[in-house]
Structure formats: structure tokens, C-alpha cells
Amino acid sequence: MASLTGSSTNRLPISDNPVDWYPWGEEAFQKAKAEDKPVFLSVGYSTCRWCHVMERESFENEEVAKMMNDVCVNVKVDREVLPDVDRVYMNYVTAISGRGGWPMSVWITPDTKIPFFGGTYFPPQAMEQILTQVKDKWKNERDKLVPKGNSLSDILQEPASPTSPALSQLGLPLLRDRGLAMLGQMYDRTHGGFGGAPKFPTQSRFSFLHLVAYLAEDSNNLGRKMSAFTLKKMAMGGIHDQIGLGFHRYSVDAAWHIPHFEIMLYDNAQLAYHYLTYYVLTGDEYYRTVANGVLAYLDRVLLKKTDHGIAYMSAEDAESYEEEGDTIKKEGAFYVWTRAQITAALGEKDGDAFCDHFGVKEEGNVGLEHDPHKELQGKNVLMEQRSAEETATALGISTEEMEGIINRGREVLREERDKRPKPHLDDKIIASWNGLMLKTLAQAALRLPSGPEPEKFYNQGIEVARFVQNQMIKDGKLLRCYRTNVQGVCEDYASVINGLLALYQVKLEPWLLRIAVELQDKQDELFWDEKAWGYFASAEDSDASKIMRLKDDHDGPEPSANSLSLHNLVTLDSICHATDPFALGIPNMSESRAERYQMYAQKMVTFFTPRLLTQPASMPEMVSAAMIYLKEPMCVIISAPEQRQAEVFLAKIREVDEKKWRPDTIYVWERAQKEGVTGRVCAGKTCGLPSGDPQHVVTELGNVH
Structure with missing residues (x-):
């Protein structure tokens, strides 16, 4: 399907089929x-x-x-x-x-x-x-x-103004408990995930579950258990391309086995982030390994180098030709295997062990009920049946030998698979999805700093941010897609701002914060609905072609614009109220901005309170943002004459901090007029004394938390 700009002045070549x-x-x-x-x-x-x-x-x-x-x-x-x-x-x-x-x-x-x-x-x-x-x-x-x-x-009736009590009066525990209860009712205790087939990753739910685990307010560890089991089952499943290591869109069955084979940037960006988050919550290397694989897939397949820098492309198709010269594409042709293909590539001994581990059958492992066009008969979708240790025990070999068979098998089969006709690659560069990648690259920069390129992920994040700044912002407005004149919608602004703020907090480079503030100004101007109680509309008020101004409040495959916006407003409000706005290195920074951030965040929480309490499972990212809003985030202000000094001090704080992930903590550099570097912890309208000792700052964080 061709990309359309919606222009009414030029007919575009949309398709070769006979429909006009x-x-x-x-x-x-x-x-x-x-x-x-x-x-x-x-x-x-x-x-x-x-x-x-x-x-x-x-x-x-x-x-x-x-x-x-x-x-x-x-x-x-x-x-x-x-x-x-x-x-x-x-x-x-x-x-x-x-x-x-x-x-x-x-x-x-x-x-x-x-x-x-x-x-x-x-x-x-x-x-x-x-x-x-x-x-x-x-x-x-x-x-x-x-x-x-x-x-x-x-x-499409818009909801009336809120009539329930203010969320601040009801409290964070009620919001947490209702969210956990609703997700618990939907939870699949056999296969993980929420609901039955078809089964989607529903990434924003991990945001809520991980925040609850971080706050240590889930006495039964239900949130952590649901997240761990679901992430493990997904990683072992056919929804996870066991050779290329990216994730497919969803599975058509409840067991995560048979996927709908397209691979989307927004899914993989978010999943890499959540696997990394669970790793840092628990220290379990399994989840870090999965995240590494996803990031390797993204770099290998979806990262695009242009004359103007780098950014990430949108997706890989579900269909491809089975062999060169074919005229009809088949779903999954690039990804599935016969047992004979695997044993021919790996040898009989290793091939048999590999097939046992991944559930490969001579007759294929895809049932007719999941193959309506009979394109997968005799083929296998690889799915780990058990851990490598359990397979090794079943086969009477060592775990090390089995792990070697799996790793070598993946490498050999990837080389074999690369000889096949590849799926169509959608090379559109979309602002909101690259915003999601900015956040993930920031997380990867903090969690995966080892290896031959310790700065790799941070540098990639900076390059993507520069690409957005130079190629996707025109006349102060964000574009939806690179090389088009299609204007960005609210989700583009919210996602890019969210990614910039995450990347800023890695090394405190002020230009990242400056662009985020400028884009937030423009988002407020274009999408804030003054007539409503408090939310961002999905489209500009002046754009007649957009029909009506819906509010985006459902966290689906991507977090909604309003959910991300609440996160962003809470972050910016905390930064502005904890610092001297003029010391942030942002032109025309003033207290009026801080007041606007605070007012908009308060109005949003008030407006969405009824749905937050009655339908938390449909908006878990908004629930997460509201929980941080109610708790009041902590802000670590690092005062230093130069950004590089602040960066070094922040790195030392993270070295001694046992809590490696702090979703309720914001870091900011405040330019100091005198020598010396200090940090102070602010919560709400109260700040502690500055200290030049990173350990003291971490101790203060613990006292506030």
C-alpha cells in the first residue's frame, strides 16, 4: 500500500489495481x-x-x-x-x-x-x-x-466532564489496586499475557506492572510475576523470531506460537525497553539477552542511514516469495522451516537437538486452524519448548553443549535465511515511532554500556535526535513522516518529547531539553483543547480534513498521546519548579511555562479520573503517569559550571545507586556560577541541602522514596 499525503491537488499513484x-x-x-x-x-x-x-x-x-x-x-x-x-x-x-x-x-x-x-x-x-x-x-x-x-x-460520543471525586483525594493505593485487580482478572496463567487469542504484547501494561514492582507496594509481587512470566513466554514463543530475534506483531493463538509475521518498529522499540527494565529490576540476565537481540535486529534491519543522518524505518512485511522467481507471496515464507532444511544446514546430530528444542516436526507444527490459506503446511514456526538446561537433560548432554547448539544453529540458519527472498521493507520514517526508539536507546545506553562500543546506543540516540531536529521539524512544527509535508499529529509530539527527555537524562545535554520544551510549546498551542476539562486532542483545531478532534486515551499498540503527555508535563513541571529556569540553558525559559505544565497536568488527571478508576487496563500508561503525579517525582539537581562536569557527577551517582532504575526520579543540570559540583534532591516544593558526595545524594533519594 502506497504512502499517501492526503493532498487534494495532485492525484497520486496509489495502486496498479483497477480500482479508481x-x-x-x-x-x-x-x-x-x-x-x-x-x-x-x-x-x-x-x-x-x-x-x-x-x-x-x-x-x-x-x-x-x-x-x-x-x-x-x-x-x-x-x-x-x-x-x-x-x-x-x-x-x-x-x-x-x-x-x-x-x-x-x-x-x-x-x-x-x-x-x-x-x-x-x-x-x-x-x-x-x-x-x-x-x-x-x-x-x-x-x-x-x-x-x-x-x-x-x-x-462517537465524547465523555461528559468528570463527576467522580478527584483522584488526589482517592489516593495512589486505590489506583494501583484497581489496575492490578483488573489485569489479574485478564491474566492468562497458562501462557502469560492478557486475554485469549489473538494475543498481543500490550506493551503499556508492562509500564504499569514494572512501576508497581519498583514502588514495592505490591505485597504479593503479583505485578512482577505477571510481567516475568509473560515476557519469558513471549521470548520463548513463535511471536519472537527465534533466528532474527525481533518480535512479530501478534500471535493468532493463545500460546504465542503462530504469529502474524509482520514486524513493526513500535512493537520492538517498546519491548526492548521493557525487557531492559525487567532486567534492571531483577538482575536476571535472561531478559537483558532478549533485549540485546531485539536491538541487534533493529540495527540490522530497520536502522536507515541517509545523507542527513540515521533514523529507524517502520516495518517488515508478513509476506514474501518462497523462492526466487515465484509470482505469489506467502505469509511467513521468510521465517518458517522444514525439518529437512534445518538438519541439512546443521547436520543430523545438532539438527535433531535443535529441532527438539524448538518443537520442529517432520510434518510441520502449524495446524490448519491457524493456516486458513494453507501456506504453512509442512512448515515449522520455531518455538522454544523448554529451557536449554531442560532440553540438555532430556537429551543427556551438558547445558553448555546445548547452548552451543542453539547459538550456532541460530547463526547458521540466519545465514541460510538471508539467501531467501526478503520481505518488503516499509522505509517510512515516522516521528512518533522514532520517539519511542529515543526512549529505548536512552535505556540501552544506561543498561548496556559494555562491549567494544560502550557509547553505541547513546550515540545512536543523539544521531536520531539530530535527524528529527534537522529533518522533521519545519517552521517549528513536527512532521509526521520524513520527506513529506504531512504535519505531525499529537502522538508524534508526545512521543518525540518523551524520547528527548529520556535521552536528556542520560548525560544532561541541554539542547535535548531545549528541543523538548520547544515542541511542548507547539503541542500545547496546536492540540490542547481549551473547551474541554483537560486533554490533548488528536488533531489540530484548524485542520478541517481531520473531521473531528478526538481525544486519544487508549493505550493500544502504542501508548496514547495523552498518556505520554502527562508523563512529559510531570517531568517538565518538576524540572522547572526545582531549578532556576534561567539556569537551564533554554532561551526565554520562564516561570509561566512551569505554571502551564502544572495546570495542564492537574487538569488531565482530573479529566481522566473516571476512566483511570473504572478502566485502568485500557490505559495502563496513563495510570503509570498518574501514579507518579500523585507520588510527586523526585528531582536531582546537579549544579556545575559545565555540562561535562554534571555528566561525570551523574555517572558517579548511578555507580553507587543500588536502584539502577528510578522511574520517579528526574535528573537535570543547572548551570552554576561558581566552581564545584554538587547535587541536591527535591521532592514537591522541598529541596535538600546540596552535597558534593554522590553517595549522600543517593542516600537522600532513599530517604525520600
């Missing part, structure tokens, strides 16, 4: 009004498996395409380029069907853009039946199809 596609924009809607036709909206993305299937089956079908052109004006949207358009209609599809997904197929009116029918994947026969009914009802029963007076605001 238009990009999202006034040209399509004016044509539909002139010809008195409804608009058919198809939303997907370039690595979407079922988007490709629907395109082949329905859009490349001459008869279906002719009906589509006769009955509708057809609009195609790339959800990664126009996520706000996608979000509006996905809310509708989810509301009427109980579930959403891509491809998304919606029929809408050309004048008011109101949806009147929708779903996801429709095969040819279903498309023909729907188009026949749409044509008839549009002509003869339009009043019943689209009742007068309806609007998108009516259909």
Missing part, C-alpha cells in the same frame, strides 16, 4: 458529491498482511473493482501517514462490530463524512453483496441509511 483510487482530500469528496455517490474508505498500511490479501482477492478482481467504481468514490489511506483519520473510523468500526483491525473498510457520506457501514476484511463475494446493498439503499432508503441530524460527534 483517490487520496484522502477534498478532490474525492467533491467528486462524490457531484456524482451523488457514497465514499468507500479503505485504510491499511504497507506491511499489513490482510490488506494484501484483500487487495489481491477483491481490488484486483475486475468485476469487484468495476462495482466499486460504479457505486462509490474510492479513497485509500495509509494509517501510518494519517493516523487521526484512521482513529476516527476505527472507533466507529469497533463500536458497531466489537473489534477493529486492518484492512479497515468503511462507507461514508461525502458531505458530512458520517460512516454508515463498516468492517475489516471483506472477500470478493462479500464485497459484491455489500456494494449491491449500498447502491440500493443509497438510492432508495438514504434517510434510513443515514438519519438526518447525525454527526460524527453523535456517533
Whole structure:
């Protein structure tokens, strides 16, 4: 699926199929009004498996395409380029069907853009039946199809202003307990994860579980246990590419075995972060090893070097050709194996041991119920059946020998696999997803400093931040995608700011904080909804093409814009209130900014309190941000004449700090006018005495915590 900018002035080459596609924009809607036709909206993305299937089956079908052109004006949207358009209609599809997904197929009116029918994947026969009914009802029963007076605001009703008690009155323990209770009810005690098939990683839930574990306020360690088991089962599963070490999008079964094979940047960026976080919480090297593998995959496959610097590309496709010269792509062709292929590559002895460990069968290990197009029959999706130690015991060999077989096998099979036709690579560079990578690279810089390139991850983070600064900010506004004029939406600002703030706290380079502050100013200007009680809207108020200003409050595959924004506001508020704003090295820094951060954060917590208390599992990142807000974060102010001196002092603090991960602690450099380097701990509106001893600073942190 091509990337669309939504321009209405130029027809874009969207597809080679016979459907007469238009990009999202006034040209399509004016044509539909002139010809008195409804608009058919198809939303997907370039690595979407079922988007490709629907395109082949329905859009490349001459008869279906002719009906589509006769009955509708057809609009195609790339959800990664126009996520706000996608979000509006996905809310509708989810509301009427109980579930959403891509491809998304919606029929809408050309004048008011109101949806009147929708779903996801429709095969040819279903498309023909729907188009026949749409044509008839549009002509003869339009009043019943689209009742007068309806609007998108009516259909997608925004919640009323909050009526429950203020969250600050209810307290952090209640918020924690409700979140744990709801996740506990959803928790799969057999396979890990939350809910049944299809099973998604639901990354933001790890943020909440790890924060609860850090605060040591979970007497039964339920949060830590749910996180540990889920992360371990995912890492052992087929959702984890056992050869390339990246994670696929989701598994179609409850046991994490058979994946939907596309690999997305946003999934892997967040999972690497959470595996690293669990490692630092527990010291368990297993989770560090998994994170290392994910980061190696990202660098090997999705890291893009351009003439203007580096950034991360979006995704790898689920489909590919099985062999060179094939004309039909198959899902998973790049990733699956026959037993014969493995033993031929590894030798019979090692191959048999490798196959035993990863559940490889002669007849294949994919059931027909998980292979509707029979593309995986006789093939195997690798999934660790047990630990290396347990496999070694079962085979009567040493653990060291078994680990050697696994590691060598992975290397050899990766080399063999690289000879296959590779999946399509979506090379779009998306602001919000690179923001997620900035946060992960900051975490990796602190947790993985050893090896031949100890500064590798930090340097990569700096290069990505420079790329965003120089290539994706124009006239003070953030772009959604590199090399397009598509303006960033709220999630882009929130994610990039969040990543910049995380990277800033590694070495306290002031330019990172300055860009974060500038982008927060612009986000406040463009997306803060003054008419509401307190939230950021997903789209700009002045952009008529975005239909309506939804509030983004659901933490799905990515944390919502409002969840990340609350984190950002709490961080910036703490920095400004604990320091002299003029000593931060940010032009025009003033107390008014700090007051705005504080006011917006307070309004957001008040507005979202009803949902935080009743639906915490749907917004766990927001719950995490609210918990830190209620606790009041600690701020370590390092006063030094030069940034390099502050950096060295901060490194010494981290060396002696037993708590290597402090999600409720913010570090900041304050330029001092006199020689000497000191640190002081501030919490709320109270600061301790400055000290030149890093151990004293850590002791103060412990006393406050």
C-alpha cells in the first residue's frame, strides 16, 4: 500500500489495481458529491498482511473493482501517514462490530463524512453483496441509511466532564489496586499475557506492572510475576523470531506460537525497553539477552542511514516469495522451516537437538486452524519448548553443549535465511515511532554500556535526535513522516518529547531539553483543547480534513498521546519548579511555562479520573503517569559550571545507586556560577541541602522514596 499525503491537488499513484483510487482530500469528496455517490474508505498500511490479501482477492478482481467504481468514490489511506483519520473510523468500526483491525473498510457520506457501514476484511463475494446493498439503499432508503441530524460527534460520543471525586483525594493505593485487580482478572496463567487469542504484547501494561514492582507496594509481587512470566513466554514463543530475534506483531493463538509475521518498529522499540527494565529490576540476565537481540535486529534491519543522518524505518512485511522467481507471496515464507532444511544446514546430530528444542516436526507444527490459506503446511514456526538446561537433560548432554547448539544453529540458519527472498521493507520514517526508539536507546545506553562500543546506543540516540531536529521539524512544527509535508499529529509530539527527555537524562545535554520544551510549546498551542476539562486532542483545531478532534486515551499498540503527555508535563513541571529556569540553558525559559505544565497536568488527571478508576487496563500508561503525579517525582539537581562536569557527577551517582532504575526520579543540570559540583534532591516544593558526595545524594533519594 502506497504512502499517501492526503493532498487534494495532485492525484497520486496509489495502486496498479483497477480500482479508481483517490487520496484522502477534498478532490474525492467533491467528486462524490457531484456524482451523488457514497465514499468507500479503505485504510491499511504497507506491511499489513490482510490488506494484501484483500487487495489481491477483491481490488484486483475486475468485476469487484468495476462495482466499486460504479457505486462509490474510492479513497485509500495509509494509517501510518494519517493516523487521526484512521482513529476516527476505527472507533466507529469497533463500536458497531466489537473489534477493529486492518484492512479497515468503511462507507461514508461525502458531505458530512458520517460512516454508515463498516468492517475489516471483506472477500470478493462479500464485497459484491455489500456494494449491491449500498447502491440500493443509497438510492432508495438514504434517510434510513443515514438519519438526518447525525454527526460524527453523535456517533462517537465524547465523555461528559468528570463527576467522580478527584483522584488526589482517592489516593495512589486505590489506583494501583484497581489496575492490578483488573489485569489479574485478564491474566492468562497458562501462557502469560492478557486475554485469549489473538494475543498481543500490550506493551503499556508492562509500564504499569514494572512501576508497581519498583514502588514495592505490591505485597504479593503479583505485578512482577505477571510481567516475568509473560515476557519469558513471549521470548520463548513463535511471536519472537527465534533466528532474527525481533518480535512479530501478534500471535493468532493463545500460546504465542503462530504469529502474524509482520514486524513493526513500535512493537520492538517498546519491548526492548521493557525487557531492559525487567532486567534492571531483577538482575536476571535472561531478559537483558532478549533485549540485546531485539536491538541487534533493529540495527540490522530497520536502522536507515541517509545523507542527513540515521533514523529507524517502520516495518517488515508478513509476506514474501518462497523462492526466487515465484509470482505469489506467502505469509511467513521468510521465517518458517522444514525439518529437512534445518538438519541439512546443521547436520543430523545438532539438527535433531535443535529441532527438539524448538518443537520442529517432520510434518510441520502449524495446524490448519491457524493456516486458513494453507501456506504453512509442512512448515515449522520455531518455538522454544523448554529451557536449554531442560532440553540438555532430556537429551543427556551438558547445558553448555546445548547452548552451543542453539547459538550456532541460530547463526547458521540466519545465514541460510538471508539467501531467501526478503520481505518488503516499509522505509517510512515516522516521528512518533522514532520517539519511542529515543526512549529505548536512552535505556540501552544506561543498561548496556559494555562491549567494544560502550557509547553505541547513546550515540545512536543523539544521531536520531539530530535527524528529527534537522529533518522533521519545519517552521517549528513536527512532521509526521520524513520527506513529506504531512504535519505531525499529537502522538508524534508526545512521543518525540518523551524520547528527548529520556535521552536528556542520560548525560544532561541541554539542547535535548531545549528541543523538548520547544515542541511542548507547539503541542500545547496546536492540540490542547481549551473547551474541554483537560486533554490533548488528536488533531489540530484548524485542520478541517481531520473531521473531528478526538481525544486519544487508549493505550493500544502504542501508548496514547495523552498518556505520554502527562508523563512529559510531570517531568517538565518538576524540572522547572526545582531549578532556576534561567539556569537551564533554554532561551526565554520562564516561570509561566512551569505554571502551564502544572495546570495542564492537574487538569488531565482530573479529566481522566473516571476512566483511570473504572478502566485502568485500557490505559495502563496513563495510570503509570498518574501514579507518579500523585507520588510527586523526585528531582536531582546537579549544579556545575559545565555540562561535562554534571555528566561525570551523574555517572558517579548511578555507580553507587543500588536502584539502577528510578522511574520517579528526574535528573537535570543547572548551570552554576561558581566552581564545584554538587547535587541536591527535591521532592514537591522541598529541596535538600546540596552535597558534593554522590553517595549522600543517593542516600537522600532513599530517604525520600
